[in-house]
Amino acid sequence: KAGVTQTPRYLIKTRGQQVTLSCSPISGHRSVSWYQQTPGQGLQFLFEYFSETQRNKGNFPGRFSGRQFSNSRSEMNVSTLELGDSALYLCASSSGQGVGNTIYFGEGSWLTVV
C-alpha cells in the first residue's frame, strides 16, 4: 500500500512569509502527527491530529498550526517565518489506536528560510 506522502519536498521562503505543507497518510490511518527535525534539536513533536481533532500538541509557538480534513489528509502552516524555522518537517501516520501501534513517516518537506 502507498506510504505517507508529503508535498512539497523542497521549498525556500523569505523571513516573514508563511508556508503550508501537506501530508497524505496511509490509507485507513486516522492519526497524523507532525515533527520538526533540525541538527541542533533533533526530532521534536509539533502536534497530532486524529479524526480532524488536535489530540496532542508539542511546545511550539502559535505560529505553527495544523488541521486535518475528513479524508485524514493534513496540512501544517507556519506563519511569520523565522530563520530558525529552517528544518525538515516530517509527517507521520498511524491507526492512532492501541499500544505500540506502528507509526510510519513520510520523506519530509525541506524548508529553508532566507
Added chain:
Amino acid sequence: TQLLEQSPQFLSIQEGENLTVYCNSSSVFSSLQWYRQEPGEGPVLLVTVVTGGEVKKLKRLTFQFGDARKDSSLHITAAQPGDTGLYLCAGDGYGNKLVFGAGTILRVKS
C-alpha cells in the same frame, strides 16, 4: 517531561565489527520504536517493542526492551557498509507523541 538519552552519538567502525546502541530513560514507555534514517529521507521503522524484556531479531539486528520498559538496546552483528545511517530510538509517550533520542550516527567502513 519524558526524555530519552541515546548513546553513543557517533560510531565509526570497520566492516564485520559488532556494535551496540543504547537508549535510556527515567520514564516508562508503553512501547519503544527504532528507526533508521538516511540523509534527506524520513525515518524508516525497524522495529517496535512493547513488552518488558522483549527481544526481537531482524537479520543481523537484535533489539531488546528493558524489563522495566525504561531502556532499550540495538545490537548489530557483523556490520556492513549498508548499515550506515542515523539510528533513532523513540518512546511512545502520551497519545501518539513520540519522544525521540538524539540519534546515533553510524558509519561502517569497508
